[in-house]
Amino acid sequence: PLVSHGRVVGVIDSEHPEIGAFDAADLEVLTTVAAMTSAKLELLAEVDRSHSQYLALKESHRQLSEEIQNRTALEAELFNVRKMEAVGQLTGGFAHDFNNLLTVISGNLEFVGLAENEAQRQEYLDEARTAAGRAAKLIQDLLAFSQRMHLRPVRTNLNTMITTICAQNRQRLPGDIQMDLVEDILPVQVDPTAAEIALVNLMINARDAMPHGGTLYIKTENIQHGVADNESLSKNIVPGSYVKLTVSDEGEGIPPEALDQIFDPFFTTKPVGAGTGLGLSMVLGFMQQSGGAVIAKPEVSQGATFELYFPTS
Template sequence: MRDGAWESGAREGFGPTPLRILLLEDSDLDTELLGAVLDDLGHPYSLDRVMTQAAFTQAIAGGGHDLILADYVLPTFDGLSALGIARAQCPAIPFVFVSGTLGEDVAVEALKRGATDYVTKQRLDRLPRTIMRALAEAKARAERERAQRDLRALNETLEARVEARTRELAEANAELHRQISERTRVEEALRQSQRLEAVGQLTSGVAHDFNNLLTVISGNIEFLGRAVTDDRSKRRLEMMRGAADRGARLTAQLLAFSRRQRLEPTPVALNQTVASMRDLLQSSIGGGVRIETTLQPDLWSALVDATQIELVVLNLAINARDAMAVGGCLTIETANVTLTDPPTRPEEPTPGAYVMVAVSDTGTGIAPEVLTRVFEPFFTTKAVDKGSGLGLAQVYGFVKQSGGGIRIDTRVGEGTSVRVYLPRAEAGASLNEVPPPEVDCVARRAPDEAPVLLVVDDDSAVREVTTSILAELGYAIRQASSGLAALQALEADPCVDLILLDFAMPGMNGAEAACEIRRHWPHLSVMFVTGYADTDALMRAGDVGAERIVQKPFRNGELQRKVAAVLARSPAAPGLRLVSSRAGA
């Protein structure tokens, strides 16, 4: 190894590390001359000399050289063969021919085959510059290749990053679309719920007022029926009575939609209900429709009004029949269902355990624009004389008031399945009502005096009809036009046998008045006479069993019968005087 000054080389950018030079040369004298020239490089170096093809191949395989210097003519080997080995094994290492017999044609051929440069032994003074240029080109080529590799790696990672970022943006975009869709769905569900709620409030108010009118009409028809004797007038009265009854049924449907109807929830075995209705359903839908049932054997009990659930199944069956103009198959299915997904529409049930009854048909299906309105009262796609548009509205109101929900699966041209989800009754649930306590106050009346009834109603015409009906039965009647007036009347004289309260009254409604009465006169008995009833409010008021609520308009002696039944269960106890908790206030 020869060491020379390396400062100039360091300035050229090769650094102080010694160059490793592989020399293919068979002449000792030429080797000495080349060593002297290399000392002028101004850079430390080490020289590995070989003379045969085997030694050259072995040295190439060992690697680690920075430069190859080769003679062209060797006794058993030639420079072009060495060049081929070098280009195959280490193509990045500069290869420079140093020869005394290298002609121009040979030099050109050598350069074509990959030699970096050539120097004749007659011009060895050119060797240092040639070496420095070859090393600089090799360094530049290595840096260029390294830059290309880095660029390729960067491109590969860039593609991966772009792909990852694109995927992130796609996922974010999909999530945004999902959120927008969910918000749109929630807003639509809210609008639908608000629309149904507004319509429900409107229909309940109309039904209440209409029931008050029907009460006056029905009551006066009853009075006139006792007075007229000719058959023609009686027939007219009977027609009027029939019209009033149809009006009452219409308001009952409106109250069902607005969730203001009176319900008596009891544990119901829906399998038995469906089985018992088969003949009724078949006669209602005709022989052109085949009825099939799929009933779950271990079905839970449903906590619903038994009479109303029969009307629900009948309504759905009739709707299914109308959707199958040329006959088909109607399937009634029951199942135990536990729901976990939140509702997507106002009519759908919330998560929980339900008893499901489904009515499916093979009819025409429901178009999407119709499906959004099927529960609105009076909305119908049938001919004018074919339906009132209250069937599904009544089903909706009953199911929601019962604490359940509805889902409709439909395909145009294939059929519809209406699934009704009803709350599950707890095992061993009992809904028997505790009989009301007895009224003790009779001190102000004689033993044979008629029972005293307090009739509270803000509608004077309804109040007149009610008091007239009850007065004919021999009861002593007191009246009040509001809940506050009733409280004032009781403060003056709390000794009454029964209080009949209208539910919908301005200021203090019937339920609120009943709560006040129970708080101050707990032994007084209360009944509700109403066109509709808020079940929650009545439950807070207490005594809300069927025997304590009379629906307007009065029909078939219901008012008289229930008043007599309540009084019979609440006999006055002679000799005791009720002391009002408000006395002396």
């Protein structure tokens, strides 16, 4: 070793003297090279770790993509199954009810030829006409449910329509009806015939829910539905001006397990032959087609409430 002023400044290889000695500058260069080499090795190691992580992420992405594809396929298959179930329920219920009505019509028409007198013949014809009318209403309800009924909306005063309906259908409705109709009601743009059918369906449902009597409540009011109300009221009701029609009864209410099905076609809690199960689905279809919405608020043992929101014209 070469020592200068008490420190080693280089070495001399006795076997290879031509190499010479290393001074302080040479040592600094060697140290720098060693540090750079070490940094390079660490960088290569980091690159290797990053590459391994990339490969792991790539594999995870492949597995996730495969899982998403499988789940999407299963969801599509489940959707098709449910769609076919809905179509089967719809067509099966419709075919059953319509076939019953055709049987009544054809049976009474056969009896017409066997009638012993004119009064009996007229009775059979009346029964056939009634069944034909119910068949026509069944078709109309089905069209309204599918939102393909051709509506003819006109400027309508719901208070006038409600008063007229209650007067014309007094025998079909509950004995006690209480109306709370706002005086300065805003006009709405709806098909009056379809609106009347929807309201009558709700009234008849209320009557059937109170076999031992009770009060039917009908209320109208003008409301301004804002963005802040949308979450609490219903996501199906866009902000705007509406006339809210509320129909409430004092019946047994709707069981919680049936709440998600009350608007399904041919779903009914009534006995066989007492209803087609298209009433509420027709109301839903009519309100959606009219740009409005319907909300059910059933309370078991406290009756049921239906709120219809008609956009003002």
